[in-house]
Amino acid sequence: MSIEVRNLSKDYGQQAAVTHINLQINTGEMVAFLGPSGSGKTTLLRLIAGLEEAKEGQILVDGIDTQEQTIQERKVGFVFQHYALFRHMSVFDNIAFGLEVRSRKTRPSKPEIKRRVEELLRLIQLEGMGDRLPAQLSGGQRQRVALARALAIEPRVLLLDEPFGALDAKVRHELRDWLRQLQKKLSITTIFVTHDQEEALAIADRVVVMNQGKIEQFGTAEEVYQRPATPFVRSFLERSGVRRGVEEVAVQAGVI
């Protein structure tokens, strides 16, 4: 599903969070919102999910204005930074939740739910772990459960807030490559928020660089890296030394 953001603004009291955002994301694309903390990237993601209400502007998913829809109707798969797994439910029940809460008419049968959850457990390589509680899993496993839970409702778009932020470097690399493959396989329109330049440039088709609630640049990893649109983009990439390492990453990701 394509996502179009038109002139979107949001503030928290006096403080502007995002101002006049315009954005066009294509079907099946994987886009990264990249920026320092406080740049408004998470707010923008939450606005698209419907977790925040915009002051002005529109968000269209497949040409349909989402302002008219409730958060339940939007069918977005949202993965939270700290996973937000239901701590009192088993892994199985967590993944099944989105199917279980459907109204009687649209709810799949019990065996059907079981089949789908088991399929998802296979997908996230946690077969046979359905009975565990979230507290008994490692960080990487929890993240995969959160992803499976979001995918269970067959979302139209997948939104991830700092999906690898709480993981150690090795797990982070494995998981992000795995996520990229999965996203390609399912060809689901995906947005993820990150402050890690290398991560954004490595797996995203296109990158939105944000600063102080505004978009500084929107382009492919190659464009952002080779032709920074603003001094901010240049200094932001240089500060982390990404511009030195980016070539290697870009080669891996098949950009160059």
Place this chain on the structure above:
Amino acid sequence: MTTGNRKAKDRWVRAGLLLIAVLFLGIFLIVPLVAVFAKALEEGVSVYAAAVAESDALAAIKLTLLITGIVVPLNLIFGLAAGWCIAKFSFPGKSFLLTLIDLPFAVSPVISGLIFVLVFGAQGLLGPWLDQYNVKIIFAVPGIALATAFVTFPFVARELIPIMQSQGKEEEEAALTLGANGWKTFWRITIPNIKWGLLYGVILCSARAIGEFGAVSVVSGHIRGMTNTVPLHVEILYNEYQFVASFAVASILTLLAIATLIAKSIIEERSHVH
């Protein structure tokens, strides 16, 4: 000073502190507890049983249970609503609401009772108007329920607010994005996450509702068999020099207090496991 010396000194300090704690507990808790039961059973079990089963005592027990049955569900609903508002949303006047919730802790219970007399009493603000419709609040059951509700309303809310605040609202948000409506989110996510805190708050609230004296004393009117709660009945018996009966009824409250403590520690243990 050698290490051995210091160790010996430490031991003495520790023993001294322990002794003070034990003495304090003994004088202020254990001795009165034993005294209540000793006095109550002074003239034998049959006298004890008769005092508890006496009709005014039974009426007092019934009234206390009725009041608790009214007040605890009310404060449960209020506490949940207040906890939910304060923990999950930010709005102007939030800190004012928090202060308001603490008000009954700060105000003397007798004053709390007086407030209701001033509002609903015969000479009170709404008294004449209520009188027209023949509604009796003060010196009747509604007044006792109101005063008790006021005094006990922080218990559930105060218990829930920190729990709900520390849990944040991400799990609820996750449930919403997964298609659950507000009602399902509340019953399937919010309630299971706070159940132990909720139970703990209800137990504390019940204990206080059963034991409340000051506020109830002002609004009750002390009509035997009608508007006397258990704590008031204990006082009346005591003032009439019926010591054995007084302590016998008091022992029921004491047993309830002990049961509350046991329930509290079980819940605390459980909530740490989960």
